Structures are given as structure tokens and as C-alpha cells.
Amino acid sequence: MDGKRIPPNGHDRFKLRDYREKLNEFTEQNGIHDIITTGREMEAPPSYARGKKRIDFLLENDHVQRAVINSGSLGLYDGLKASDHTMQYVDLDEKLLFQDDTFTPMPGFHREFKLHDIKRKTHFRETLQKRYEHQNIAKRVNDLATRLENKPHLDKTNITAYNELDNEIVELILSTAKR
Numbered sequence: 001m002d003g004k005r006i007p008p009n010g011h012d013r014f015k016l017r018d019y020r021e022k023l024n025e026f027t028e029q030n031g032i033h034d035i036i037t038t039g040r041e042m043e044a045p046p047s048y049a050r051g052k053k054r055i056d057f058l059l060e061n062d063h064v065q066r067a068v069i070n071s072g073s074l075g076l077y078d079g080l081k082a083s084d085h086t087m088q089y090v091d092l093d094e095k096l097l098f099q100d101d102t103f104t105p106m107p108g109f110h111r112e113f114k115l116h117d118i119k120r121k122t123h124f125r126e127t128l129q130k131r132y133e134h135q136n137i138a139k140r141v142n143d144l145a146t147r148l149e150n151k152p153h154l155d156k157t158n159i160t161a162y163n164e165l166d167n168e169i170v171e172l173i174l175s176t177a178k179r
Helices: 016-030 062-067 118-135 137-150 156-178
Strands: 068-073 088-092
Touching: 062 068, 118 137, 118 156, 137 156
Parallel strands: none
Antiparallel strands: 068 088
16 A cells, blocks of 8 residues: 555545555455455445445455355344444355364363453453553554554564564463463
8 A cells, every 4th residue: 555544434535446446455465355245246335324435344365265155234224223334244164264273263161261250350351451561562552553653554664563562462361361
């Protein structure tokens, strides 16, 4: 992408063609696809009440794309009545999606951490908060967000910084859950 932000909800100065070009460029560069329109002849309907464009997307990579059985959009007020956006859905073949051991979800009784265990959940949350503070995670996330706002191009430095911070957060969460 050329660093320009995509204006929200059908901004007047915003051209639909430019929007589609930017979205297509982004998805091609990142090897992802729009679940709702991939392999279909027709255009997806607008995704919000006040506009004529679609601004909500479900994106997939090739692995997920192979497992898609069906996808689409519900009518504007089908589903959540309090929203002015359409509900989008995707049905997946879990055997295709989780055929690799890497993606096999663990049965609930094998999991070390369960949300219904209030004592353990509270301990997890408090311990993770302390570890976040010790590692200065909130400030580092904010600093990275500020850098990305000032330099919206996803250059190698920003991608590396994001991935390192993301990996550190994941490791903090997983190691805290095992305590």
C-alpha cells in the first residue's frame, strides 16, 4: 500500500475503484483472500446500512480457503438487531482445517487453564498483569502504534518489531497459563 489510510464508511472524496485497488494490492501482497467473494461471480452486498460499499471483510489464507464449505452475508437486520452492519459468516470443514497436528485443538479436559475456574482465572489475570507491567508491554505496544501511525508503510523494521512484540506477548500468556 502507498501509506494512505482508507477513509471510513464511504467518505465523499474516496473513490470506490481506489478502495478496491488498495484492498486487492493488500491481499495479493499478503497472500490472503476475501472469503465472501473468492470463487463467486457476484459482488458481495454492502456491509452497513448507511453506505453502498462493503467495509467489513473476512480474510483467509490458502490453508483456510481449502476448508471453506460456504460463506456469505445475512440481510441487514438479520442477526444482531442493534447493529447497522450485516453479519458475515463462514462454514468450515474442520477435518480439512485441522488435519495437521499443528492445528489440532486440545480437548477441554486436557487444557491447563479453564475460564470457569474463577480462582485460577483471577490468579492468571493478576499474574499476567504484573508480568505485563514488568516487561513494559503497554508502553511498547503504544510506542509501536505511534511509530506505525507516523510511518504507515509496513517496512521490514516495523514488521520485525511487531512480530517480536507479538511473540513476547504470546509467550507471556502461555507461560502464565502454565503457572
